[in-house]
């Protein structure tokens with residue numbers, strides 16, 4: 096009789112076609128051997144994967160592995176619910192080559208002492224998606240490099256009959272976090288939280304305020320369109336169907352645009368515009384990493400170890416993710432492997448290396464290392480709802496950002512109280 100496989104649970108946050116890629120990765124692992132079975136369940140979003148896992152841990156029903164996005168990093172580090180990746184690696188003989196992770200990725204996720212407590216899985220950054228035919232109408236064959244140039248282009252696009260030059264929404268990863276990183280502006284004190292739990296939000300008094308005023312002015316002038324679930328279309332759909340000439344979203348969606356675009360759409364990606372082209376700093380790593388949870392049996396951990404070995408190996412891990420999505424390789428080894436196979440020479444992959452150029456545009460500094468704030472998911476959602484009120488004309492920009500900072504700081508102060516006396520990892 097066939098031997099019973101040891102099962103373990105893996106929860107993931109990605110949805111849509113990207114979620115299907117993760118589900119298929121599980122299937123490939125299960126087919127690659129006969130001893131273990133990954134039972135993989137989509138949670139309906141990165142934020143839900145985080146919330147569901149914390150709730151499940153309290154009820155002692157947590158999965159063995161969970162995919163958590165950048166924004167959940169500090170919560171997971173301090174949760175007491177995780178089995179640290181570097182320790183798990185030692186205990187279960189994974190032999191992960193920690194030094195091979197790209198510095199930007201390692202920096203984002205590492206503790207102050209340089210330890211990795213999760214396994215980077217799918218990494219990205221935000222890029223500018225632009226419609227070449229639309230820009231040709233204004234006599235340009237290059238994406239705008241600065242926000243001022245972009246504003247001029249939007250005006251010209253409108254005059255040339257382009258109905259929507261830019262699709263935007265209230266997602267803070269693109270419009271706050273990446274804007275701040277690439278212009279070397281803080282979003283919070285204490286080096287965006289890496290320096291301590293006493294960090295306070297500052298984005299209501301930086302150049303971000305004027306940036307959001309510009310967004311609002313572009314909406315009012317009819318240069319841009321807000322794309323949310325309320326209008327039934329997201330940024331990727333509005334770009335891929337040709338109805339908006341540009342957007343800013345994750346490089347992860349490169350494959351999605353390619354697979355869903357109207358056939359005659361000619362497009363490319365570029366680094367997102369900055370305030371001053373001569374002073375561009377690196378953009379932030381996005382995507383997610385895999386966390387091992389406490390409280391499982393040795394057998395489940397052995398099964399999870401086999402899975403982690405599979406998905407962190409360049410050949411069976413990164414190569415699969417990178418080829419089937421827009422994500423970037425997470426290790427130098429993975430990158431070299433793809434390069435040696437001619438991946439980046441493939442004309443269909445044009446633009447994919449822009450993300451890497453953006454992530455490495457400068458050395459990582461205190462404003463571009465990442466965000467290390469407690470309950471950052473809740474802070475994001477406070478800002479998002481304020482931005483949606485601003486964009487729909489219910490609130491003035493400054494008032495909206497002030498309110499988001501006030502409530503965001505309350506979240507941070509409660510968090511600081513909860514972890515009073517705890518050393519920041």
Ligand SMILES: O=P(O)(O)OC[C@H](O)CO
Nearest residue numbers: 164219268345347381382
């Ligand atoms: O869309 P992704 O997977 O590149 O992730 C984007 C952001 O990092 C989410 O916080």
